[in-house]
Amino acid sequence: MQRPAAAGSLGPDNDIIVDVRDVHYAVNARPIFNGISLTVRRGRITAIMGPSGTGKSTLLRLITAQIQPDRGSIVVWGNDLSTLKPGEIYGMRKRMGMLFQQGALLTDLNVFENVAFPLREHTKLPEPVIRALVLTKLHAVGLRGAAELMPAELSGGMARRVALARAIVMDPDVLIYDEPFVGLDPISMGVILRLIRSMNEGLGITSIVVSHDVQELSTIAHDSYLLSGGRVVAAGTPQELAASTSGEVRQFMTGSDDGPVPFHYPAPDYAQQLFGDSRGGRR
Amino acid sequence: MSAATDTNLIVRFVRTVGQSALFFLSLLRHVIPALARPRLVVHQIYNAGARSLIVIMLSGFFVGAVLGLQGFDLLQRFGSEEALGVAAALGLLKELSPVVTALLFAGRAGTSLTSEIGLMRATEQLQAMEVMAVDPMRYVAAPRFIGGIVAMPLLAAVFSIVGLYGAQLVGVQLMGVDPGSFWSQMQSAVELNDVTEGVIKSLVFGVACSLIAVFEGYHATPTAEGVGLATTRTVVASSVLTLLLDLMMTATFL
Numbered sequence: 001m002q003r004p005a006a007a008g009s010l011g012p013d014n015d016i017i018v019d020v021r022d023v024h025y026a027v028n029a030r031p032i033f034n035g036i037s038l039t040v041r042r043g044r045i046t047a048i049m050g051p052s053g054t055g056k057s058t059l060l061r062l063i064t065a066q067i068q069p070d071r072g073s074i075v076v077w078g079n080d081l082s083t084l085k086p087g088e089i090y091g092m093r094k095r096m097g098m099l100f101q102q103g104a105l106l107t108d109l110n111v112f113e114n115v116a117f118p119l120r121e122h123t124k125l126p127e128p129v130i131r132a133l134v135l136t137k138l139h140a141v142g143l144r145g146a147a148e149l150m151p152a153e154l155s156g157g158m159a160r161r162v163a164l165a166r167a168i169v170m171d172p173d174v175l176i177y178d179e180p181f182v183g184l185d186p187i188s189m190g191v192i193l194r195l196i197r198s199m200n201e202g203l204g205i206t207s208i209v210v211s212h213d214v215q216e217l218s219t220i221a222h223d224s225y226l227l228s229g230g231r232v233v234a235a236g237t238p239q240e241l242a243a244s245t246s247g248e249v250r251q252f253m254t255g256s257d258d259g260p261v262p263f264h265y266p267a268p269d270y271a272q273q274l275f276g277d278s279r280g281g282r283r
Numbered sequence: 284m285s286a287a288t289d290t291n292l293i294v295r296f297v298r299t300v301g302q303s304a305l306f307f308l309s310l311l312r313h314v315i316p317a318l319a320r321p322r323l324v325v326h327q328i329y330n331a332g333a334r335s336l337i338v339i340m341l342s343g344f345f346v347g348a349v350l351g352l353q354g355f356d357l358l359q360r361f362g363s364e365e366a367l368g369v370a371a372a373l374g375l376l377k378e379l380s381p382v383v384t385a386l387l388f389a390g391r392a393g394t395s396l397t398s399e400i401g402l403m404r405a406t407e408q409l410q411a412m413e414v415m416a417v418d419p420m421r422y423v424a425a426p427r428f429i430g431g432i433v434a435m436p437l438l439a440a441v442f443s444i445v446g447l448y449g450a451q452l453v454g455v456q457l458m459g460v461d462p463g464s465f466w467s468q469m470q471s472a473v474e475l476n477d478v479t480e481g482v483i484k485s486l487v488f489g490v491a492c493s494l495i496a497v498f499e500g501y502h503a504t505p506t507a508e509g510v511g512l513a514t515t516r517t518v519v520a521s522s523v524l525t526l527l528l529d530l531m532m533t534a535t536f537l
Contacts, residue, residue, distance in 0.1 A: 061410075064413075064414050066410065066413055066414070090416040090418075091416070093413075093414055093415065093416040094416045096414070098411070098414045098415075100407045100410070100411055101407070102406060102407060104406060104407035104408050104410065104411035105408075106403075106408055106411075106412075107402075107403075107406070107408065117415070117417075118415045118416075118417070121415070121416075121417045121422075122416065166415075
């Protein structure tokens with residue numbers, strides 16, 4: 001398959017695949033990011049961690065140019081995304097694979113056709129080649145035998161593996177995982193972890209993994225970023241994060257329920273609310 | 284209702300109309316690229332058309348039979364029962380077939396289009412396509428839009444045929460109208476213009492109903508409640524718009 005030539009000039013930092021620079025983004029005047037900056041380097045697994053609701057998935061939508069930042073810039077392969085035309089954005093996306101939280105398989109196509117979908121849409125490969133490519137990718141995720149099943153017949157873990165096969169069928173340079181471990185049993189989780197690592201080591205794919213499963217990510221990530229309150233609160237290797245003395249980082253890494261991130265959503269005084277109105281009521 | 288809510292409603296209405304107009308233009312741009320994948324389009328014609336056949340035929344038969352009964356009762360008062368064929372044919376071809384077909388289409392095919400596309404958004408399928416560099420407007424929206432436009436006149440034609448049979452069954456077999464004059468008067472009185480009027484109406488209804496169904500699905504809030512609301516809006520908006528357009532077109536054609 002002809003791989004599109006790398007667009008844009010790559011300077012001395014040609015190791016940097018994704019460069020997020022001081023990005024601000026708000027939804028309905030509610031700020032999600034207040035000047036977030038991070039880089040993803042070639043051939044490495046970059047973990048983006050943070051509590052639920054910190055905009056991790058939004059960051060992925062920004063990197064894949066599904067939405068545009070209010071301020072700041074995102075540079076992918078040396079191209080500022082805000083300067084790309086729709087055709088160029090589609091060209092860039094062909095070099096990326098993305099694994100969605102729930103797999104996002106097309107429900108009217110069976111497993112085989114789901115994996116074949118990008119090939120049929122973007123290439124004119126003859127049927128035997130498509131068949132061979134799809135079966136190879138399905139074999140890589142251990143689901144060659146499930147080729148004829150419909151998405152509704154798959155378990156959560158299987159659906160995610162099929163989605164992974166679909167994400168790698170175009171041989172992307174970058175693979176993006178959006179919460180790949182959510183709702184998986186320990187066996188499926190182990191399988192996905194091993195697959196992420198083998199995709200990275202065996203195929204040299206640059207990986208971006210968004211998740212809040214700290215323990216799992218620590219075993220595979222090369223670089224990690226911890227997001228909170230719309231900015232990066234810590235960056236470094238998983239070991240550096242684990243050794244951090246910052247309260248926010250410690251709370252997240254150890255999973256304690258109270259700390260800089262409060263356990264309770266802001267509420268009026270507990271006793272006041274429980275007994276305030278009914279005190280002296282029914283005896 | 285306060286003035287502020289009134290203004291809000293008006294702003295929301297204008298915004299929706301503008302949004303659907305832009306969506307319509309964008310759909311039109313994707314029609315030609317979508318036709319390059321005829322398999323997808325044929326599948327959608329089957330979905331919107333063939334799967335609505337039973338409800339269309341049943342309703343067509345009942346409407347035709349009622350037309351036969353009412354028409355006979357009315358014409359008998361003037362002693363011109365033989366004109367029943369003409370009355371049924373003109374009523375069906377020009378008015379009842381396109382309108383009732385569009386209303387049934389909104390309820391059967393329109394709701395299924397809206398909920399299908401809405402659920403595709405809720406389960407991130409549309410976003411997944413975007414990320415795979417496949418434009419969902421071309422792959423999902425345009426084929427369904429074309430499917431609806433092609434299916435509507437075909438369904439209306441089936442409705443007319445079954446309806447005429449129903450009218451004939453009641454008028455001729457049950458009420459004893461002379462079959463010769465039933466058919467021959469129909470043949471001499473119905474002109475090509477009458478047929479064209481019905482076809483144009485059903486084409487316009489096809490565009491309106493398919494546009495609303497696809498638009499509502501595509502812009503549905505990606506939750507169970509959001510998809511439910513979008514489906515309801517499809518039926519309400521399609522029905523009202525069909526009747527409004529029918530009034531406008533009938534006035535134009537007369």
